[in-house]
Amino acid sequence: MKIVVIGAGPAGSYVSYLLSKSGHDVELYEEHNEIGVPIQCTGLLSSEFKKFEIFHDLPSNISNVFIVNKFNEIVLNSPGVKVELSQEEFLVNRAKFDSYLANLALEAGTKIFISHHFIKKSVNDKKEESLLIKDKNNNEIKKVGYDIVIGADGPLSSVAKEFSFNTKHRKYYHGVQAVIKGNFNPNCYYTYFGNNVCPDFFGWVVPESKTHARVGIASKNNVKKYFNNFIEKYCRDFNFEFEGESIKFQSAIIPIYSSKQKFQKGKCYLIGDSAAQVKATTLGGIIPSFKAAHILVDSINNNFCYNKQLRKLRRGLKVHLLARNIFDKINDNDLNKLFYLVKQDKVQKVLKKYSRDNPVPLFVNLILKEPRFVLFAKYLFN
Ligand SMILES: Cc1cc2nc3c(=O)[nH]c(=O)nc-3n(C[C@H](O)[C@H](O)[C@H](O)COP(=O)(O)OP(=O)(O)OC[C@H]3O[C@@H](n4cnc5c(N)ncnc54)[C@H](O)[C@@H]3O)c2cc1C
Known part of the structure; x- marks a missing residue:
């Protein structure tokens, strides 16, 4: 054929x-x-990618192939709460x-x-x-x-x-990203949530190494404004500097399921x-x-x-969409409450066991371990 x-x-x-x-x-x-x-x-790829056969026999020095960095922690920041998640993640050169x-x-x-x-x-x-x-x-x-x-x-x-x-019917996010120079812990990457960062998504700082990181934000509107604000207010801790003329801005659209x-x-x-x-x-x-x-x-x-x-994949993407609809509307107070729940050991264990690429078991087990997550479903109805 x-x-x-x-x-x-x-x-x-x-x-x-x-x-x-x-x-x-x-x-x-x-x-x-x-x-x-x-x-x-x-x-960024969750460790789920290693389950695909083509990635089973990568040479031990995989950085030569396409892996730029490997993380063992993700730091999630809401306006008032910081959560450190122990997770294996990979960064590739696209x-x-x-x-x-x-x-x-x-x-x-x-x-x-x-x-x-x-x-x-x-x-x-x-x-x-x-x-x-x-x-x-x-x-x-x-x-x-x-x-x-x-x-x-x-x-x-x-x-x-x-x-x-x-x-x-399709809707899109606009993503803007740049590589910045600064001082980074290369073992973890950072995400920043909250209305002051960006009301409908989050900002990220993803180190390639101790000295360079991919920094970006996505939004349905005004993404450049949020990006500039994010760099100014949230990247200071990393003593960042733009790399003069060599700085590469990337911007693209991302469809919403x-x-x-x-x-x-x-x-x-x-x-x-x-x-x-x-x-x-x-x-x-x-x-x-x-x-x-x-x-x-x-x-x-x-x-x-x-x-x-595609039924099973669609079900998973729908679960992500429901979670997105909550995140789009949640206020900063409730976001802090949500992050406090995520901070608990029992929740962290679930997050470590089930990756975001297996959303149905992930979300079911999160709710079983911490039923108060259901309270945030109110945002789906207002
Ligand atoms: C800022 C940003 C950050 C992202 N970060 C992540 C991340 O960390 N992890 C992740 O999993 N995803 C991430 N994504 C999403 C990810 O990039 C896409 O989901 C992924 O690239 C989709 O792959 P694809 O092959 O479907 O499409 P694409 O990668 O877009 O490839 C489509 C290809 O089709 C070609 N093409 C288009 N039109 C034509 C035509 N008419 N004729 C011939 N060729 C054509 C294009 O040149 C392109 O090469 C990010 C996206 C953005 C914008």
């Missing part, structure tokens, strides 16, 4: 790799001339990470075309469908036939639009950010897209309905 994948981000490369391994004829088209560039991501995945796909048999921009779907007089893809090296427009097309082309997916997926989203229409499937398969609490999309890749390949190989097979 000929499968065309649009977009060589983590979702597109990983699904191409799995499909090629299953024996399909896979073509992967990427509009940029370098995979993984420009970087528009912090690159350019190297994306290239690693694309190489796996290539080695498995995927044909990769960089500098190729998907324009639109085309149907001829005989009702035969093809994709119009522009080769940016010579501006030639190619007609590419397919049995199946997969949109892995990110948050503003042209594939989703061309194949008439309803994306009108919606339960109205459809993931398959006829011969077209969506995956990753193009399908808004993103955890609404943290805006992490890499691990959900990997999980979706396995479900998609299984659906294609066995002629299952992808929309239905």
